[in-house]
Amino acid sequence: KAGVTQTPRYLIKTRGQQVTLSCSPISGHRSVSWYQQTPGQGLQFLFEYFSETQRNKGNFPGRFSGRQFSNSRSEMNVSTLELGDSALYLCASSLMGPYNEQFFGPGTRLTVL
Amino acid sequence: DQQVKQNSPSLSVQEGRISILNCDYTNSMFDYFLWYKKYPAEGPTFLISISSIKDKNEDGRFTVFLNKSAKHLSLHIVPSQPGDSAVYFCAASQTQGGSEKLVFGKGTKLTVNP
Numbered sequence: 304k305a306g307v308t309q310t311p312r313y314l315i316k317t318r319g320q321q322v323t324l325s326c327s328p329i330s331g332h333r334s335v336s337w338y339q340q341t342p343g344q345g346l347q348f349l350f351e352y353f354s355e356t357q358r359n360k361g362n363f364p365g366r367f368s369g370r371q372f373s374n375s376r377s378e379m380n381v382s383t384l385e386l387g388d389s390a391l392y393l394c395a396s397s398l399m400g401p402y403n404e405q406f407f408g409p410g411t412r413l414t415v416l
Numbered sequence: 417d418q419q420v421k422q423n424s425p426s427l428s429v430q431e432g433r434i435s436i437l438n439c440d441y442t443n444s445m446f447d448y449f450l451w452y453k454k455y456p457a458e459g460p461t462f463l464i465s466i467s468s469i470k471d472k473n474e475d476g477r478f479t480v481f482l483n484k485s486a487k488h489l490s491l492h493i494v495p496s497q498p499g500d501s502a503v504y505f506c507a508a509s510q511t512q513g514g515s516e517k518l519v520f521g522k523g524t525k526l527t528v529n530p
Binding site: 348 | 461
């Protein structure tokens with residue numbers, strides 16, 4: 304069974320630009336969650352999608368958005384990038400939701416210059 | 417406001433000894449707790465979980481203890497092995513009547529010395 308894949312693995316952008324990150328969950332998993340990991344804040348929940356609907360949202364500004372497609376693949380978009388958005392963005396999939404065992408992808412390392 | 421706290425950023429133990437990682441939470445509505453392990457350059461991997469109706473869950477070398485009155489949980493690894501060296505994240509969720517968001521602590525870096 305293929306694991307969770309995230310593309311791209313590394314990304315360098317400049318302030319003000321926008322970025323789209325992609326996540327392909329494990330086949331059969333309908334829940335996809337996104338997290339931001341920074342050295343000072345640990346893992347912070349961004350949002351969770353289930354069957355193309357956003358079910359939960361963390362405390363992030365509206366510049367962070369996402370969507371889920373009918374095949375459960377998910378994208379995350381960050382507009383008007385700020386230096387503080389530099390982080391590892393992790394995607395996790397599970398059968399029913401975050402309280403189930405989640406399987407994480409390797410992450411996308413975003414650097415904003 | 418940090419609802420899940422891992423107050424020890426790092427822990428170092430000798431191979432073969434017990435590793436005890438601690439986690440405190442403030443939200444009494446949390447009813448499901450999980451531990452994840454993360455190696456560098458990899459995503460976190462699920463380790464073990466516990467429901468609030470239990471006070472202990474064991475899986476091989478890993479045991480999680482939950483003390484609801486103290487809002488405290490701990491992960492015991494016995495015996496510790498060098499391959500256990502990683503960052504361990506504690507996470508909590510409110511599954512009943514809540515948003516089911518998973519709240520993570522900031523992690524504890526465990527180093528097991530040979």
